[in-house]
Amino acid sequence: MRKGKTFIQSTLAATCAALFVVACGGGGDNPAATGTLRTAMTDAPSCGYDNVFVTVDRIRVNNSATASPDGGGWSEIVLDQPRQIDLLDLQNGVIEELGEITLPVGRIQQVRLVLVDNATADPTDIDFDPDADPTRAPNHVVFSAGGFEDLKTPSGQQSGVKINVGIDVAEGQVADLLIDFDACKSVVEAGSSGNYLLKPVLTAIPRLSSGVRGSVADALVPEGVSISLQQGGEVVRATAPIESTDLADNGEFILSQVPPGTYDLVFTAPGFITKVVTDVVVPEGQLVDLDFDSVTAGDQNEIVLLPATVEGDAVGTVTNTDEVKPATFVEITQTLTEGATVLINSAQLSFETFDSGGVMTGVGDTAGYSFTLPVDAPQVAPYTATGAFNFSADSGVGGEYTVMAIAEPVDLTPVVQMAAANFDPNFMGTGNQVISNNFDFSSSPAP
DSSP: OOTTEEESSOOOOOOOEEEEOBOOSOOOSOTTOEEEEEEEEBOOOOTTEEEEEEEEEEEEEESOTTOOTTSSOOEEEEEEEEEEEEGGGSOTTEEEEEEEEEEESEEEEEEEEEEOOTTTOOGGGOBOOTTSOTTSOSSEEEETTSOEEEEEOOGGGGGOEEEEEEEEEOTTOEEEOEEEEOHHHHEEEOTTSSOEEEOOOEEEEOOOSOEEEEEBOGGGGGGTOEEEEEETTEEEEEEOOOOOSSTTTTTEEEEOSOOSEEEEEEEEOTTBOOEEEEEEEEOTTOEEESOTTTTSSSOTTOBOOOBOSOEEEEEEEEEOOSSSOOEEEEEEEEEOTTSOEEEEEEEEOOOEEEOTTSOEEEEOSEEEEEEEEEOSOOEEEEOOTTOOOOOEEOGGGTTEEEEEEEEEOTTSOOEEEEEEEEOOTTOOSSSOEEEEOOEEOTTOSOO
16 A cells, blocks of 8 residues: 555545545634645545546645636645556545645635646656556556546646635644545546546545445445445445455445435445435444444345346437536436435536547537436335344335436536436336437536
């Protein structure tokens, strides 16, 4: 393990990534007084990748939420060398420390994460990840099915990916905040071009000690299972289980950095029926252990997913003829009979176009999406403190999904369009059922 990684509440191996910065108190009246801003990183499930390598050059911070990238007031945490990080090494409570800086007392309102550019980076300057091939591009993805592709980074990102925050740097104190780098949403396939883009999806979250830990069946580990804590269909934390030759660790997971509250715990995997544990209460400062009797030989409380018997494809296109196109996502949700809405899958779309040589030629007006979903009714159980969950099929919502297209202009309210995708649970034809919904954001979202 590379020097600089730290574990939160666990020494389990990791698979997720984020940037780290903390707040300890309010500001002060002395303009000469200083405090410290500390930075680090964390992520989400594997989603078909063995590695997602990004190379961080610096972190920029500003007290103004509206400061332009080329304006004044910026302070920078510059790494000794640009550091390549596998985002999928940073799950299950692991973070990557990136450094710290002394700043005047005050409120930081903008953070920018600057990655190196594949085209201009000097490989001799980079601190490569020990598991990476240094002859490949600093930013690239390795597929679970084999092979790799460079991650193209649009030129506008060279000024840093913007994150709006509100962190008070207090006199003599250390300010910390964790910024989640969602690898699954950030790696975007550009249609059928075979090209992959890096469009970072970053979220600032507080550094916390509360969360949930448990395990899934060993057989699920290579199946791409995703575990998430959600509220109202919004993912608060997500991870993938540990894959280890040590059977005591294999299948274990930890969802850390979770604010106190009540959540739905959602388990999904391609080709498997969704499972949901509702009303999981996470107390402040506590790690809820789903395996309450972990000393018993054989895990009696591990989660087992059943193979789907029927699947359906939700497909379609999203159109935006405007010259400026905001980040656009498609999300698939399902609303359970008892009322909870859970997110089943999501992806960021790409409007970029490429020529036959893989060179970006511009931006088109249409982007496609495709999701394969279980038609079988989800398995649902209420949370119990014993960890012994009584799952039953929620047959009333079998095959019923909502498709949401979301355009997210920078610093503006997202624009959402919705449609239904209701599959026939009794469908037994050749191949998957297909339901198509198209969306048009032309002139809807402000640029």
